[in-house]
Amino acid sequence: MQQTDFSLPIQQFVSLLVAADYQAVVEMSHQKDRQQAVWIADAIHLYPGQLTLPPVTAYDTMDVYGYDDGSGYLMEFFLWVDQKPSDLIIRVDARWANNQLHYTFWDILVP
Secondary structure (H helix, E strand, O other): OOOOOOHHHHHHHHHHHHOOOHHHHHHHOOOOOOOOHHHHHHHHHHOOOOEEOOOHHHHHHOEEEEOOOOOEEEEEEEEEEOOEEEEEEEEEEEEEEOOEEEEEEEEEEOO
């Protein structure tokens, strides 16, 4: 069985967040009603510092959890702020439908 590479969709979400294109984050999500751009903006603006792109190797630290029912995965990735890892985390849900994974920006928080 081929291993799924989750880094590309996470990189896409992170790039949009760094670019402050929060509406594009919502539009890229399969479940568009899960988040609103203003909620994402508020969470980021409440966190001190400036979001920055992490090095590509940072995506190796992403946590991936498979759902017990086999319906998909939850991914967690710590965002980078001011060129270093932060404790601001994003969660992305990936669900199988028609033999494809569909990604939804699920949450942004400090655990």
